[in-house]
Amino acid sequence: MSVSAYDEILFENACKEIVHIDREKHGIGTLQEKTVHAVLKQFYEPDMSHQEIRIGNYVADIFRAEEIIEIQTRSFNSMRKKLDYFLERYPVTIVYPIIHTKWLYWIDEQTGEISKKRKSPRTGRIYDAFYELYKIKPYLTHPNLHLCLILIDAEEYRLLNGWSRDKKRGSTRYDRIPTKLVDEIYIAGPNDYRCMIPENLPQPFSSGDFAKAAKIPRSRAQTALNILTYIHAVSRVGKQGNSYLYTCN
Numbered sequence: 001m002s003v004s005a006y007d008e009i010l011f012e013n014a015c016k017e018i019v020h021i022d023r024e025k026h027g028i029g030t031l032q033e034k035t036v037h038a039v040l041k042q043f044y045e046p047d048m049s050h051q052e053i054r055i056g057n058y059v060a061d062i063f064r065a066e067e068i069i070e071i072q073t074r075s076f077n078s079m080r081k082k083l084d085y086f087l088e089r090y091p092v093t094i095v096y097p098i099i100h101t102k103w104l105y106w107i108d109e110q111t112g113e114i115s116k117k118r119k120s121p122r123t124g125r126i127y128d129a130f131y132e133l134y135k136i137k138p139y140l141t142h143p144n145l146h147l148c149l150i151l152i153d154a155e156e157y158r159l160l161n162g163w164s165r166d167k168k169r170g171s172t173r174y175d176r177i178p179t180k181l182v183d184e185i186y187i188a189g190p191n192d193y194r195c196m197i198p199e200n201l202p203q204p205f206s207s208g209d210f211a212k213a214a215k216i217p218r219s220r221a222q223t224a225l226n227i228l229t230y231i232h233a234v235s236r237v238g239k240q241g242n243s244y245l246y247t248c249n
Helices: 005-026 035-044 076-087 126-139 190-196 207-214 218-230
Strands: 051-055 058-064 067-071 092-107 145-159 173-187 234-240 243-248
Touching: 005 035, 005 173, 035 058, 035 067, 035 092, 035 145, 035 173, 058 076, 067 076, 076 092, 076 126, 092 126, 092 173, 126 145, 126 190, 126 218, 173 190, 190 218, 207 218, 207 243, 218 234, 218 243
Parallel strands: 067 092, 092 145
Antiparallel strands: 051 058, 058 067, 145 173, 234 243
8 A cells, every 4th residue: 555645745744743843842752752652643633632532441542533543652462451441332443653764863871962863774564563463463353443554764763871882782762753654554354464465475385485475584474374364364274394384365
C-alpha cells in the first residue's frame, strides 16, 4: 500500500505541530509523551476533543464515532487488560509505528553536545511487527481488533551512557523524532495478514525459507509462522528433518 500525497501533507503538518512548535519552546525530550506517540496521535486525530478519552477505568488515545484508536510503540503485553475491556464494546485499531529509515544522533550528557547525524544501516520492515504481535496473539482473531502498521522515517537521539568503550552499546534512547510518512498497512482481519507473507515462497516452505525471503532472522520467522498458523493464514503440512513445513491458506 502506498500513501497518498494528501496523507504525506497531513503527516508533515502533524510533525510541525508537535515537533517544531513544542521543541522550540521546550527542547528535545521534554514532552510528557514521547514524540512518535504524540505525532501519530495528532496525525490520526487533530481534534483534541477526541484525544485521551476515559472509557471505564481506561483512557483511549483516540475515541471518535464509536471507534477506538490506540497508538502503541512497544510493550503490547501491557495492553491486554485494556483490550479485554475495549474489544467487548468497540472496534479497536492498534497503530504500531515501524522506523523505516533511521538517522542517529548522540547526546553527550556532560556537555549537552549533539553529534552530527549518521544513517543507521538497518531498514525497518513490516515483519518487525511480529515480535510485538506475539504478545497479544490470542486477540488477533477478535472481530473488533484491527491493526495499522505505519512505516516512518525518524531521527533518533541517544545518550552516550552505554557500557562499551565508546558509550554506545547499552545506551539509553532519549527520543525519536518522525520526519516522513513512508507507508501504511491496514489489517482488518486474518485474511489481510497475507501482506506479511513474502512472495515467491516455495510450496511447501520452512521457517528457513520464510526467513530468507523476508530477510529476517530465523527466530523472527519462527515467531511469524507461529502467529500466521494461529490465525489460519498458513497451515503446517508436515516436517522436513527437524523443521515444520507450511503452505499458505
